[in-house]
Structure formats: structure tokens, C-alpha cells
Amino acid sequence: xxxxxxxxxxxxxxxxxxxxxxxxxxxxxxxxxxxxxxxxxxxxxxxxxxxxxxxxxxxxxxxxxxxxxxxxxxxxxxxxxxxxxxxxxxxxxxxxxxxxxxxxxxxxxxxxxxxxxxxxxxxxxxxxxxxxxxxxxxxxxxxxxxxxxxxxxxxxxxxxxxxxxxxxxxxxxxxxxxxxxxxxxxxxxxxxxxxxxxxxxxxxxxxxxxxxxxxxxxxxxxxxxxxxxxxxxxxxxxxxxxxxxxxxxxxxxxxxxxxxxxxxxxxxxxxxxxxxxxxxxxxxxxxxxxxxxxxxxxxxxxxxxxxxxxxxxxxxxxxxxxxxxxxxxxxxxxxxxxxxxxxxxxxxxxxxxxxxxxxxxxxxxxxxxxxxxxxxxxxxxxxxxxxxxxxxxxxxxxxxxxxxxxxxxxxxxxxxxxxxxxxxxxxxxxxxxxxxxxxxxxxxxxxxxxxxxxxxxxxxxxxxxxxxxxxxxxxxxxxxxxxxxxxxxxxxxxxxxxxxxxxxxxxxxxxxxxxxxxxxxxxxxxxxxxxxxxxxxxxxxxxxxxxxxxxxxxxxxxxxxxxxxxxxxxxxx
Amino acid sequence: xxxxxxxxxxxxxxxxxxxxxxxxxxxxxxxxxxxxxxxxxxxxxxxxxxxxxxxxxxxxxxxxxxxxxxxxxxxxxxxxxxxxxxxxxxxxxxxxxxxxxxxxxxxxxxxxxxxxxxxxxxxxxxxxxxxxxxxxxxxxxxxxxxxxxxxxxxxxxxxx
Numbered sequence: 126x127x128x129x130x131x132x133x134x135x136x137x138x139x140x141x142x143x144x145x146x147x148x149x150x151x152x153x154x155x156x157x158x159x160x161x162x163x164x165x166x167x168x169x170x171x172x173x174x175x176x177x178x179x180x181x182x183x184x185x186x187x188x189x190x191x192x193x194x195x196x197x198x199x200x201x202x203x204x205x206x207x208x209x210x211x212x213x214x215x216x217x218x219x220x221x222x223x224x225x226x227x228x229x230x231x232x233x234x235x236x237x238x239x240x241x242x243x244x245x246x247x248x249x250x251x252x253x254x255x256x257x258x259x260x261x262x263x264x265x266x267x268x269x270x271x272x273x274x275x276x277x278x279x280x281x282x283x284x285x286x287x288x289x290x291x292x293x294x295x296x297x298x299x300x301x302x303x304x305x306x307x308x309x310x311x312x313x314x315x316x317x318x319x320x321x322x323x324x325x326x327x328x329x330x331x332x333x334x335x336x337x338x339x340x341x342x343x344x345x346x347x348x349x350x351x352x353x354x355x356x357x358x359x360x361x362x363x364x365x366x367x368x369x370x371x372x373x374x375x376x377x378x379x380x381x382x383x384x385x386x387x388x389x390x391x392x393x394x395x396x397x398x399x400x401x402x403x404x405x406x407x408x409x410x411x412x413x414x415x416x417x418x419x420x421x422x423x424x425x426x427x428x429x430x431x432x433x434x435x436x437x438x439x440x441x442x443x444x445x446x447x448x449x450x451x452x453x454x455x456x457x458x459x460x461x462x463x464x465x466x467x468x469x470x471x472x473x474x475x476x477x478x479x480x481x482x483x484x485x486x487x488x489x490x491x492x493x494x495x496x497x498x499x500x501x502x503x504x505x506x507x508x509x510x511x512x513x514x515x516x517x518x519x520x521x522x523x524x525x526x527x528x529x530x531x532x533x534x535x536x537x538x539x540x541x542x543x544x545x546x547x548x549x550x551x552x553x554x555x556x557x558x559x560x561x562x563x564x565x566x567x568x569x570x571x572x573x574x575x576x577x578x579x580x581x582x583x584x585x586x587x588x589x590x591x592x593x594x595x596x597x598x599x600x601x602x603x604x605x606x607x608x609x610x611x612x613x614x615x616x617x618x619x620x621x622x623x624x625x626x627x628x629x630x631x632x633x634x635x636x637x638x639x640x641x642x643x644x645x646x647x648x649x650x651x652x653x654x655x656x657x658x659x660x661x662x663x664x665x666x667x668x669x670x671x672x673x674x675x676x677x678x679x680x681x682x683x684x685x686x687x688x689x690x691x692x693x694x695x696x697x698x
Numbered sequence: 699x700x701x702x703x704x705x706x707x708x709x710x711x712x713x714x715x716x717x718x719x720x721x722x723x724x725x726x727x728x729x730x731x732x733x734x735x736x737x738x739x740x741x742x743x744x745x746x747x748x749x750x751x752x753x754x755x756x757x758x759x760x761x762x763x764x765x766x767x768x769x770x771x772x773x774x775x776x777x778x779x780x781x782x783x784x785x786x787x788x789x790x791x792x793x794x795x796x797x798x799x800x801x802x803x804x805x806x807x808x809x810x811x812x813x814x815x816x817x818x819x820x821x822x823x824x825x826x827x828x829x830x831x832x833x834x835x836x837x838x839x840x841x842x843x844x845x846x847x848x849x850x851x852x853x854x855x856x857x858x
Contacts, residue, residue, distance in 0.1 A: 156718050160819035258811050261786035331730045372730045406790045415797035417790040447787040454754040479791050481798020490765045582844035609845030657841040679787045697819040
């Protein structure tokens with residue numbers, strides 16, 4: 126609590142300083158820019174959650190305070206730039222993989238990344254921490270996602286060269302970051318892209334052929350791992366990918382095929398296997414109608430930075446094969462997101478589709494209708510259950526259909542109606558069970574924003590979820606009042622209005638036999654306020670948070686339930 | 699004490715007068731061609747807004763700017779650059795959405811590996827910048843509350 130209050134004081138001081146200091150710092154001809162992000166939580170005791178077993182206080186061994194902080198400083202002069210970023214986990218927030226998998230057990234865990242870079246007109250070189258990806262990232266992606274405390278930046282070197290936009294080559298090598306340490310694995314690779322349209326002098330569209338190669342060396346990868354389940358023959362893993370991009374007159378087609386050329390461990394419990402993935406994206410737009418569809422089939426393509434002597438977790442990834450289902454902004458639609466079938470079965474096949482249409486008079490912008498329909502479906506592949514050695518047929522594990530219509534009635538009033546149907550196989554989330562157990566949810570949302578005048582506005586949101594899953598039905602509401610451009614306040618509540626049943630809640634299994642009555646019709650309430658001034662933003666909230674999956678960019682982490690206060694601050698200058 | 703405050707204030711104003719330049723980063727255009735962010739600088743002041751398909755306030759802000767844009771253009775010469783920070787997973791949805799929301803007057807660019815986002819020190823979206831005709835960043839604002847688009851317009855008008 127003390128540390129949380131201290132953070133609050135620091136935030137107040139920063140706010141005061143930032144009132145006037147939305148400035149840049151000039152050093153000679155160059156310039157320095159600074160960005161700070163700080164996310165803090167104070168975890169309060171909550172007897173109700175503890176009694177039900179949704180909170181296990183012992184699991185939070187690192188105390189009642191957590192803080193994930195990022196300070197980034199860059200210097201830039203002409204084509205040269207250099208920078209550092211200090212990540213501080215003081216200690217890490219509860220529920221992030223960093224909390225469970227960091228190697229150093231300390232309350233003040235820091236990690237430093239740094240780079241120098243020269244970016245010329247046609248070529249560039251970067252030394253230090255590299256963020257990059259080849260194609261869709263299917264075989265290599267080094268990136269940062271602070272919502273997951275994810276960062277696998279590659280410490281090494283990268284060069285790239287571009288010849289008249291026709292040929293672009295890139296090569297890189299380095300040691301990836303794995304939570305709070307540098308991995309012992311080495312990753313290297315190259316990427317080539319040929320723009321056929323530029324070569325042919327055709328500028329109305331795009332035709333490009335691209336390809337990449339990535340290698341990973343892991344010391345002793347081929348030494349029996351785990352003893353009787355080896356199958357890795359080589360310490361080096363080779364991966365390749367080929368891509369085709371086409372774009373003309375509102376039609377786009379992008380396809381990528383990628384494969385692991387060697388046997389590799391995609392799940393530490395299973396034997397090693399080769400893997401492959403194919404993705405196809407189609408896009409079409411005509412005036413105010415647009416459509417996009419994606420298809421993907423993947424098999425054994427989860428690729429770890431290293432799998433020896435280390436816990437796996439979400440941060441241990443050198444490629445990027447995210448979940449393709451829609452990530453919702455309404456809380457009840459996000460209660461049970463698709464978590465992927467590949468964890469236990471190795472692969473999945475499926476796709477998703479979006480249709481957008483906007484009905485509007487181009488002259489009168491104050492009134493319009495926006496329609497959006499989204500659909501996705503994923504199945505497992507035919508595969509062998511690795512525990513029972515039983516042959517398993519492909520089966521459906523996820524379907525959702527989402528529809529929303531947005532109506533701007535006037536400059537003052539806007540309404541949104543949203544409906545979602547979701548059906549998922551609960552069994553596949555826990556193990557590769559031969560029998561499916563389907564849960565179905567229907568979610569209805571109404572959302573109204575009313576602007577009283579140029580500065581004052583209010584938003585009200587009501588949600589209802591009907592489901593046959595372990596938690597049953599929910600209702601939720603949010604009221605938000607805004608004083609533009611600086612202040613915003615909100616109060617919200619999610620109420621699990623049906624009795625919970627025994628079942629698995631993420632990492633917990635709740636046995637409710639010991640309780641009776643309505644004891645566990647839980648309220649998940651939140652109150653919060655935010656203040657914005659220039660690039661400074663401070664948000665303070667307090668409430669009870671449900672145990673569940675928090676997803677960002679198609680990657681999910683499990684957030685255990687907690688009650689507490691959160692303070693988030695971002696500032697850049 | 700007053701003198702000291704005044705001195706500090708003067709110092710800060712002095713510092714803020716030296717605005718930052720738009721960094722040179724590669725992004726993808728609506729037509730899927732790789733362009734430099736410096737190509738966006740063409741003498742017209744612009745609003746640069748970072749958004750993503752999963753960021754609701756971002757879409758609200760871009761819709762609000764779009765609703766007002768015709769009125770604003772009667773008073774000042776300006777343009778709006780919508781930078782999608784969607785990654786490979788949602789970039790095709792972002793491309794479809796810009797059309798389906800009627801953002802016809804926007805310059806839409808795609809920052810798939812978030813190089814532009816990193817270079818502009820954007821931590822949270824929405825984050826909106828005002829850049830003058832010469833490529834100097836004169837103002838930035840993070841977060842969106844309905845009505846705060848007016849402030850952007852005031853800042854653009856003040857550039858004249």
C-alpha cells in the first residue's frame with residue numbers, strides 16, 4: 126500500500142511538471158525524445174474471492190504491489206539515431222507471464238535494451254536490439270507488446286538494402302530476449318522481396334514475390350529431451366517461407382506458406398515434429414462496401430526461442446501465429462475468447478471473415494449507418510492424441526458470428542447495437558479430450574453516446590450474456606461522463622447473475638460443493654477516472670477483476686481474479 | 699519564488715519552441731506500397747492519428763474528425779493521416795475498415811511492425827499528433843474524450 130501511495134505521489138508530481146513541460150530537448154543539431162509508461166497495481170484483500178478459491182493469496186508471493194514500467198530515451202541526428210529502453214518490473218504485475226517465468230527472483234527486476242542505427246536512403250544498418258518481422262511473422266517476429274509484458278527483441282545486427290523499390294534484401298542475426306535474460310539460442314535469417322510490378326513498370330497495382338529463411342541454434346537441442354521423447358536430430362532448426370502479394374483495383378490477395386525443415390519441439394510434453402502453415406488473405410472493396418477474409422491451416426508451428434531448462438510461457442516465442450478471431454471491445458463478448466486448438470492438438474484449420482458497409486450521404490457527415498458482420502470458425506486437424514496414442518478426427522472447436530450496427534443520428538446522438546453468438550469446445554482448452562463439450566453464449570449490447578455540448582458528453586452501455594457454460598448468465602453496465610478534452614469518469618459493473626457451477630476457471634478448478642445459495646453471484650465492479658493533458662495521460666481505477674484471458678494482438682495471457690487499485694501513466698516528450 | 703517560477707516557465711517555453719521533426723520510417727500505403735513517412739510532408743499541416751481495429755476510442759476519434767472534416771476544410775488547409783498499428787493478424791481487417799467507415803478523405807498508412815509507433819514514442823492508442831507543413835511536430839495528445847477533436851482543430855488553426 127505504501128509503495129502504491131508513493132507511486133501516486135510521483136504521478137501527481139509528474140502531472141504538475143508535465144503541465145508546462147510538453148517540450149522537446151534539443152542537443153546541438155540533434156534531438157532527444159523521452160517516453161515513460163508506468164502501470165501499477167495495489168492488490169487488496171477480498172474475502173469473497175478467496176473463499177470461492179478464485180484467489181489464492183499464496184500465489185501472490187511477491188507482495189501486494191506490482192508495477193510494470195518502461196522508460197525509453199532516443200537521440201536522433203540526421204540519419205543517425207541511438208536509444209535505450211529500461212524496463213522495470215518492481216515487481217512484475219500479477220498475471221503476466223513475466224511474473225511466473227522471470228529468472229531473477231527480485232522485487233526490482235530491470236532489463237536494458239539499446240541500439241544504434243544509420244538509416245540511409247536505400248540502405249540501413251542497426252546494431253543492438255532489433256524489432257522486425259519477415260512477412261506475416263510466421264517464422265520470425267521480434268516485437269514488444271506491453272499489454273502482455275512481451276518483448277523478444279533480438280540483440281545483434283541487421284542490414285537492409287533496397288534497389289529502386291524492385292529488390293529489397295534484409296539480413297539479421299542475434300540473441301533473442303527471453304523475459305529478463307538473453308537466451309542462449311542464436312537466431313539468424315534473411316528476407317528477399319521482389320516487386321514484379323515495379324520491374325515491369327506497372328504502377329496501377331502491386332505484384333510481389335517474397336521469401337525468407339530463418340535459422341535457430343540451440344545448444345544441446347538434440348540431447349535427449351525429455352529423455353524418452355526426443356526426436357530432435359539437429360541443434361539447428363531451419364525454417365523457410367514464401368509469399369505472394371497481389372493488389373489491383375480494390376482486390377487484394379496475399380498468401381504465405383512457411384515450414385520447419387527439421388523436427389522441433391512444439392509442445393514440451395510431445396515428441397518433436399516438422400511443421401508447416403499456410404495463410405491466405407483476400408480483400409475486396411467497392412465504394413463504401415468492403416470485405417476481407419482469412420484462411421489458415423497450421424500444424425506444429427509453435428516455435429520456442431529455447432525449450433531446454435526453461436519454463437515455456439507466452440514470452441518464449443520466436444515466431445508469431447496469433448489467434449485470428451475478432452478481439453472484442455465489449456467486456457461480456459470477451460469473457461471466453463478463443464484460445465486456440467494447437468496447444469494440445471498441434472494444429473488447427475479455419476478462418477474468419479469481415480463485411481463492412483457504410484450508408485451515408487457524403488455531404489451530410491453528421492448522419493450515417495455503419496454495418497459490420499464478422500464470422501469465424503476453427504477446427505482441429507486429424508491427429509494422434511499424444512497421451513493415449515488414439516487417432517483423433519478433426520472437429521469444430523470454435524464458431525462465432527458477430528454483428529454490429531452503428532447509427533449517428535445527429536451531431537449529438539449516436540447509438541450502437543451489437544450481437545454476438547459464440548460456441549466453443551470447453552474440453553479442448555484443458556486437454557485433448559475425445560469428446561467435445563460445447564458451450565454457447567448469446568451476447569447483446571446497447572451503447573448510447575450523447576453530447577450535451579462541445580465539452581460535455583455521456584456514454585451508457587448495457588450488456589447481457591446468456592450462456593450454458595460454467596458461469597451461466599451475466600449482465601453488465603457502464604456509465605461514463607466526459608469533460609473534453611481533459612477529464613473522464615466511469616463506473617461499471619459486471620454481474621454474474623446465475624449461480625456458478627463447478628468447473629475450470631483458467632488455471633483454477635472451482636469446487637463449489639461446500640457453498641450454498643447465492644453466495645457466488647459475483648459483482649465485478651470498477652470505478653475510474655482519467656486525466657489527459659497533451660501527451661500525458663493518467664488513469665486511476667479501483668475494482669474487482671474477473672479471472673480470465675486478456676488478449677492483445679491475438680495472444681492471450683491468463684489474468685487471475687483480484688480486487689485492487691490500478692494507476693497507469695504515460696508521458697512522452 | 700515568483701521570479702524563479704517565471705524563470706522556469708520561460709525556460710520551458712524556450713525549450714518547447716524547438717519542435718521535433720517527423721522521423722523517417724517506412725510504412726505501407728493503402729495501395730500496399732512501401733513509403734517513407736517523410737513523403738507525407740507536403741506543405742499541408744496534418745493530424746496524424748495512431749489507431750487499431752481493437753481500439754474503440756481510436757475509431758470514435760477518427761469518426762468524429764471525419765464528421766467535422768468538411769467544415770474544417772472550409773476554414774483551413776489540412777489533411778488527416780490515419781496510422782493503423784494493426785499487425786499481420788488484423789491489418790487486412792484494418793484495410794477493410796477504413797473503407798467501410800467512409801474515411802475517404804484520410805491518408806491511410808499501415809505500420810505493421812510498429813516502427814512508426816515506436817519512433818513517435820506512442821505507448822497507448824489513440825495518440826494524435828499535429829505536424830506543420832514542414833514536418834515539425836507541434837502538438838500531441840493521447841487518449842480520446844468526445845469533443846476533444848475541437849482542440850485539434852484549434853491547434854491546426856493556430857498554425858496559420
